[in-house]
Amino acid sequence: MLHSSHGVAYINDTYKINFAGDVSQGTFSDLFFSFPVIHHVNEHIEILQDNRSSFNDFWKTKYSVSPGTLLSMIPELSDYYELVTGTQSRTHPIKISSDWDRVLAIGDGIKQPSKVSIEQSFPGYEIKNIHGKATLHIQNESLRNIRATLFSDAYGNLWYIDNPFFPLVLPEISVHFLLLNVFSNLTTVQGQIVAKRYQRFPFLPIKVKIQSILSPWITFH
DSSP states (O other), rough: OOETSEEEEEETTTTEESSSTSSSSSSHHHHTTTEEEEEEEOSSEEEEEOTTTTHHHHHHHEEHHHHHHHHTTTTGHHHHHHHHHHSSEEEEEEEOOOOSSSEEEEEEESOEEEEEEHHSSSSTOOOEEEEEEEEEOOOOGGGGGGGOOOOOOSOEEEEEOOOTTTTTOOHHHHHHHHHHHHHOOHHHHHHHHHHHHHHHTTTSSHHHHHHHHHHHHHHHO
16 A cells, blocks of 8 residues: 555555545645535536535545546546446436526436435435436525535536445545546556556457456456
8 A cells, every 4th residue: 555645545456546534634635625615517507516514524434446436437438438348437417408497407318327326416306217317406596405426528518426435525626636646656567567468469359458458447346
């Protein structure tokens, strides 16, 4: 295990990273506690989400997470993640109606988070399944109290993330920090192992090559 002043501990043998709980404070914890309110905004809605309840949850549990779990939370990598791993990512697109009857729809009509996950994220809201999407009527004044993990993609679209850390809600920047930290800790020796794997199977289809290269990091959930 590699400890650092960044408020996380990298586990070299399993490629996982520990944070929160009894892990020493540092850059990561400072970053997390900088967001008592998480601001989500796009052309359809603005949400100021009160995240102070997560501050207490941060100290209650130590989390050990793999790069694969973190990558499954990135909207831009959704299709790529599913191609490589053969499993569903944790990202689900959000559509918000622009008329007076504000409806928030989560999912693409084929896949959606579990009802339990949605109910935890939106306490007090009535959740309905309409056309394969989890839908709820929203009121701006009560959105402050939601416990949802919401990220934005490069185009400003909102995504619902099936949160593996609930009740802890991480701001999007915190997840990117964890990803940067875990990949920066991959040693030169591990990089050489990956290169040798690739060279041993030059005849394999590209999908199998990708799986062979990345499997130590992306198959842990």
